[in-house]
Amino acid sequence: MNLTQAAVPESPNSIALFLDFDGTLVELAERPEQVIVTNDLRQLLGDLFQQLHGALAIVSGRPLAAIDALLQPLQLPGAGLHGVELRDAAGAGISAAIALDLRPAADALRRYFGGDGAADSSAILVEDKVLAIAVHYRQQPHRADEAERALRAAVESFPVEIVAGKFVFEARPRGIDKGSALRRLMQMPAFAGRQPVFIGDDVTDEDGMAAAQALGGIGIKVGQGSSIARERLHDPAAVSKWLCGLAGRK
Numbered sequence: 001m002n003l004t005q006a007a008v009p010e011s012p013n014s015i016a017l018f019l020d021f022d023g024t025l026v027e028l029a030e031r032p033e034q035v036i037v038t039n040d041l042r043q044l045l046g047d048l049f050q051q052l053h054g055a056l057a058i059v060s061g062r063p064l065a066a067i068d069a070l071l072q073p074l075q076l077p078g079a080g081l082h083g084v085e086l087r088d089a090a091g092a093g094i095s096a097a098i099a100l101d102l103r104p105a106a107d108a109l110r111r112y113f114g115g116d117g118a119a120d121s122s123a124i125l126v127e128d129k130v131l132a133i134a135v136h137y138r139q140q141p142h143r144a145d146e147a148e149r150a151l152r153a154a155v156e157s158f159p160v161e162i163v164a165g166k167f168v169f170e171a172r173p174r175g176i177d178k179g180s181a182l183r184r185l186m187q188m189p190a191f192a193g194r195q196p197v198f199i200g201d202d203v204t205d206e207d208g209m210a211a212a213q214a215l216g217g218i219g220i221k222v223g224q225g226s227s228i229a230r231e232r233l234h235d236p237a238a239v240s241k242w243l244c245g246l247a248g249r250k
């Protein structure tokens with residue numbers, strides 16, 4: 001795939017920025033809680049949030065509370081759980097698109113895979129997000145099929161769909177994705193009228209890139225692999241550099 005190397009937009013102040021978190025702003029870690037967030041990144045995101053007059057959102061598969069914990073004291077607009085949660089302005093409350101409690105299914109999966117995985121770094125990790133469940137098999141890639149089968153069985157009776165990511169299967173509410181999240185955020189005051197730019201690295205980001213491009217904006221794929229995006233950045237370090245350019249830094 002030959003995608004154009006992403007250039008900094010010509011009028012950076014008229015864009016709305018939508019950023020995936022893991023694998024885009026930070027390198028992926030063995031376990032989700034092990035990602036490294038530098039103060040430089042917090043500073044950069046905070047500066048851009050000011051420069052764009054609030055038109056900067058984190059669009060992640062993680063709950064927004066988890067993003068807040070990683071970026072504290074910074075609290076940005078965003079979509080959590082692939083768009084199930086939404087927060088338009090910093091400091092505003094989080095709204096949920098639907099009511100759903102997947103905890104019983106997550107508990108059943110933990111029992112199936114043995115314990116909570118916390119004590120055993122080689123385990124299959126069941127991440128309970130209440131409105132979604134992620135089964136991480138990065139430590140045991142040969143058990144991918146089993147991880148998917150167990151997840152499907154556990155959430156059989158819930159209105160969810162299964163999405164595959166990098167060494168992860170995720171059950172999440174049907175019909176809600178990063179594309180619908182971008183469209184809803186674009187209707188909010190800080191974002192409306194701007195050109196959306198969506199940057200992401202994984203399969204679930206494709207919906208966000210497609211929505212951005214459909215609205216006359218830009219989709220940027222991070223890393224290798226085919227993508228609907230028309231532009232590409234090599235890795236999170238390249239994303240940081242691109243964001244620095246946007247912020248007018250060297």
Ligand SMILES: [Mg+2]
Pocket residue numbers: 020021022023024200201202
């Ligand atoms: Mg990602």
